[in-house]
Amino acid sequence: MNIQWYPGHMTRAIRQIKEDIKLIDLVIEILDARIAASSRNPEIKELTNGKSHLIILNKADLADDALTRDWISFFEKKGLSALAVDSRDRKNIKKITDKVAEVTAEKRQRDLRRGIKNRPVRALVAGIPNVGKSTLTNSLSGRKSAKTGDKPGVTKGKQWIHVNKGLDLLDTPGILWPKFSDHRTGEHLALFGAIADNVFEREELALVLYHILTEEYPGRLSSVYHISEELDDKDLLDAIAEEKNLLLAEGRLDRRRAAGLFLDDLRSGRLGKLSLERPE
């Protein structure tokens, strides 16, 4: 599968972020806990130079808890602060604000030494599309100021959001990078909806998912869908369509809808908590 996708608004967004970075004290880098490696944009990693840096493993409610713990210790061993959350859940907010205070303590002490009192921390919220940047921003501010949605590219421009007297957030559009290092990165990003659904063949992606699931989480597919895990590739979508009773007008099985439903079930967690990547 060959996915190359870098729409114009992303070029503009990264340029804009590079201009605004001068104002920023802290980069909050949002990753999808289920694909913590592929969802790390190397261009965002570069922006963190000289800034406080916090990694959020978001959508942890949908991820494999054991692997999420492995990722947290992986980042901590590299000297990075990382936190796993479901950013829709306001119960997590204190955990996040405490961590923000921890990683910006040095900056605040520096301010004090220079006689600057109570200057708010300015944080850039950055990440790939659809990872939950706006959701986290809204949860932190307690207001629905930023538009959210379960497709990539919902946020089109930057937006400053005031959280409290100590913290201002800059919500930004999701950005990818022009060239993925391997085809698997593109596949994983597409599987979790970071790349628009019209960029790749849904049926092809469904087969990618089938192989990953049967390999990494044997038994999951048969228990959720009641289908065999030893089907030939060519029979998978028919089996799902049959199980879900997805028929076209002429009575044929609707393989395309079966593929779409399979991907939706992955993204929404109906296939259970899972993660596709582990730290090296």
Ligand SMILES: Nc1nc2c(ncn2[C@@H]2O[C@H](COP(=O)(O)OP(=O)(O)OP(=O)(O)O)[C@@H](O)[C@H]2O)c(=O)[nH]1
């Ligand atoms: N289960 C779960 N869903 C989440 C979480 N965070 C965000 N979502 C959902 O993920 C989808 C995308 O969220 P957004 O906040 O719009 O993501 P974004 O990163 O701002 O996306 P763009 O602006 O398109 O780049 C929405 O349907 C959210 O409800 C989370 O921690 N857990």
Ligand SMILES: [Mg+2]
């Ligand atoms: Mg957004």
